[in-house]
Amino acid sequence: MAGFNITVAGDSAINLEFGNVISEKTNGIIRAAAQTLEADPINGVIELVPTFCSLMVVYNPCVVGYDELTSQVRGKLRGLVATTGGIHRVVKIPVCYGGDFGPDLGDVAEHAGMSAEEVIAIHSGHDYLIDMLGFLPGFAYLGGLDERLHTPRLATPRTRIEPGAVGIGGAQTGIYPLASPGGWRIIGRTPVRPYDPDRESPILYAAGDYLRFVPITPQEFSLIETQVESGTYECEIVKGRATTPIQAGTAGERSEGCEASERNASERAAAPQVDAVPQANQEEEDKDALWV
DSSP states (O other): OOOOEEEEOTTSEEEEEOOSBOOHHHHHHHHHHHHHHHHSOOTTEEEEEEOSSEEEEEEOTTTSOHHHHHHHHHHHTTTOOOOOSSOOEEEEEEEEESTTTOTTHHHHHHHHTSOHHHHHHHHTSSEEEEEEEOSSTTOEEEEOOOGGGOBOOOSSOEEEEOTTEEEEEBTEEEEOOSOEEEOSEEEEEOSSOSBOTTSSSSBSOOTTOEEEEEEOOHHHHHHHHHHHHHTOOEEEEEETTEEEEEEOSOOOOOOOBHHHHHHTTSOOOOOOOOSOOOOOOOOOOOTTTTOO
16 A cells, blocks of 8 residues: 655645655556546546656646545545556657767767667667656656666756757656757657647657667668658557557656655645655655756
8 A cells, every 4th residue: 555645736736745766666656646536536636747756636726625635635545556567558769879860879888888889789678667757748757777878967068959869867868859958968869759739649658658769770760750740650659469559740766866856847835744654765866867
């Protein structure tokens, strides 16, 4: 059974805090809580926003008050069990590594003391859990980057990162869905659009899904890019042994602490604690975990 604390997040949201260490177990609890509240919705709740270690519940205070909301949340989540194991959605993301697509691949390889080919093999050889979405629409914070590839961010961030750029920043890896400034080491680029406002489902994936990077050649990049532009390319989504397509064109436990990580995801205000449970030993916080 999963316990949690409730804190106030402004005048129209609360945070359900399930721990202070980023892990697949915590992620599974948060997913289970979100699924429970989606399946049995509370009148007045507008949105559920999963983060590394908490679930934000956004509500209309003119429809449901704080006391009633927290009482219903506690009742609906009583006996909550983490969603773990089983079949996961794995979204395959084609990536062209190195060259003009990944100008920092050599730096990452040098820092790791290995070849660029080894970096590519390691980076693309793992399915990454999407802990949360944030920073930009469709920007996925991924768990599980191999420790050998952990690389410091650039001392001076770039003023523009191209859409689809795949980078490494510290202990994290991810995709820039839109053009943006950024300080992550860019090792490749995908022609797929993680975020497209003209698509029926603007974001290709959700928190709790997994991403798998699939190396492609520059020629394959150009071909897929053309298909994306025409709306004919479909990302492959794997569920166990079954695969289904999704339109992609237009029309382990880690040591980062969560408190600092989520400070940018949702501002917190002081509030009485309810459903308090003993917390795990506080891990050392990665104070810029959400900076890109």
